[in-house]
Amino acid sequence: MVDAAAKDGKLIKSLDDWRDQLTAEQFYITRQHGTERPFTGPYWNSFEPGRYDCVCCDQPLFLSDTKFDAGCGWPSFFKAVTPDAITEIEDRSHGMVRTEIRCSKCEAHLGHVFPDGPPPTGLRYCLNGHAMAFVPLDER
Numbered sequence: 001m002v003d004a005a006a007k008d009g010k011l012i013k014s015l016d017d018w019r020d021q022l023t024a025e026q027f028y029i030t031r032q033h034g035t036e037r038p039f040t041g042p043y044w045n046s047f048e049p050g051r052y053d054c055v056c057c058d059q060p061l062f063l064s065d066t067k068f069d070a071g072c073g074w075p076s077f078f079k080a081v082t083p084d085a086i087t088e089i090e091d092r093s094h095g096m097v098r099t100e101i102r103c104s105k106c107e108a109h110l111g112h113v114f115p116d117g118p119p120p121t122g123l124r125y126c127l128n129g130h131a132m133a134f135v136p137l138d139e140r
Helices: 015-021 024-032
Strands: 050-054 060-063 086-091 098-103 109-114 124-127 132-136
Touching (some): 086 109
């Protein structure tokens, strides 16, 4: 019997399977809802043309032409590649109310979205670099 969530295009794996697939840092961030320290993760200061995919399931998430320097030390984007690429969830952890963003295919924790980004959306999708894999423009 196929899991009902799998029928909806979701990728379901056990935590042990994710642990086997990912590096320790990737697992901590994407499966345990961790956060890398600012200015330490990959891609925070990279602006080469390409696409940023989910490190867990390869789902396209963001394009480099929507990336901007927010000065926060994490890769920041003003728009997802498609509206259904990510899922937004209220996050009340650490005594704050924020909006968490997850990969809509595998539920990987990616980061948070804030209403202080540039035009045209006014949004800042603030991501953990270890939650993404970069695909250069010439390899897409």
